[in-house]
Amino acid sequence: MFMLNNVVFRDILHIDKLEIPDRKVICLFGESGSGKSTLLKMLNGLLTHDHGEILFQNQSILEYNPIELRRKVVMLGQDPIMFEGTVRDNLLIGLDFSERERVEDAKLLNLLKELELSKSLDDEADKLSGGEKQRVAFARILLMDAVIYLLDEPTSALDEGTEHKVMDFMIHRVQQDQLTAIFVTHSKEVAEQYADQIIYMEDINKKEVISS
Numbered sequence: 001m002f003m004l005n006n007v008v009f010r011d012i013l014h015i016d017k018l019e020i021p022d023r024k025v026i027c028l029f030g031e032s033g034s035g036k037s038t039l040l041k042m043l044n045g046l047l048t049h050d051h052g053e054i055l056f057q058n059q060s061i062l063e064y065n066p067i068e069l070r071r072k073v074v075m076l077g078q079d080p081i082m083f084e085g086t087v088r089d090n091l092l093i094g095l096d097f098s099e100r101e102r103v104e105d106a107k108l109l110n111l112l113k114e115l116e117l118s119k120s121l122d123d124e125a126d127k128l129s130g131g132e133k134q135r136v137a138f139a140r141i142l143l144m145d146a147v148i149y150l151l152d153e154p155t156s157a158l159d160e161g162t163e164h165k166v167m168d169f170m171i172h173r174v175q176q177d178q179l180t181a182i183f184v185t186h187s188k189e190v191a192e193q194y195a196d197q198i199i200y201m202e203d204i205n206k207k208e209v210i211s212s
């Protein structure tokens, strides 16, 4: 799915070789500042590597139209972004931006229920708690029907019980629809419980080679 060869980004990342398989749940694990978010951002073209190559489905990601790439590879960032308006507006905004058909309230409510969020679609999004915003942002990208989900600490604001329910739902969705998820967590337990494969940043990032 993704193949990285000799990829360098500033003095932050230097990855000699990395293959990320498709249709799997992959966890990126490593200490704070080890480059996990930076790597995710490079996989959907939010950041561009300085050297080397990143192939997505056997084609350099530099050759993709960025909008097309981000339709296939969606990212949930660490800080959930809420736009002015209701929960419904915030769920549908991705579909609106990409000029796709809106979905019915029933589907939105079902998705919120799966994510353990009992809020009205008419509630103001900016009044939600941090954990509620995180789940609305999560639901927003799940509606995008992408093939790869890049999830940067998707459950960091959730209590343990809710975290497990949200992760269970995500895993079920990935397996059912044969998707790929690459997620970052600081919890070893969550990484080991949910990932098919754990990529340890200390194993792949040789940044000291270029910064020394």
Ligand SMILES: Nc1ncnc2c1ncn2[C@@H]1O[C@H](COP(=O)(O)OP(=O)(O)OP(=O)(O)O)[C@@H](O)[C@H]1O
Binding pocket: 010, 012, 030, 031, 032, 033, 034, 035, 036, 037, 038, 039
């Ligand atoms: N665009 C950028 N330009 C320069 N430095 C950056 C940029 N983005 C991140 N950094 C730096 O790169 C390093 C890696 O940051 P990154 O956010 O990728 O780490 P992380 O592993 O995701 O950390 P955390 O677990 O704390 O979220 C940090 O030292 C950060 O300050």
